[in-house]
Amino acid sequence: MDRLEENIQKERYESALKQVKKLKGFYTHLAIFIAINIMILGVNMYYTNSSESIFRLRNFSTVFFWGIGLIAHAISVFIPRFGFGKKWEEEKIKKIMERNRKNGI
Secondary structure (H helix, E strand, C coil): CCHHHHHHHHHHHHHHHHHHHHHHHHHHHHHHHHHHHHHHHHHHHHHCCCCCCCCCHHHCHHHHHHHHHHHHHHHHHHCCCCCCCHHHHHHHHHHHHHHHHHCCC
């Protein structure tokens, strides 16, 4: 294998490793989200009177707001082209380098 092929393989490996780390981070985030919210639900059930409903807005505010963050995390992992992904970064770098070249920087 020549040097170019080795570099390509190394880049592919590093890209795959980065994606695996992102997936691991998301799944860890998801597991913590589920565990914590089950505990919160249990505490709410324990402290709710039998005459009250557990399905009140204040009992679900954590799930709602944390869920928004979890969805944003999922989008960044599973839809990398959405928003500021790698393609956007590369295009931005090219534009900045071109602007710097024109300005003599």
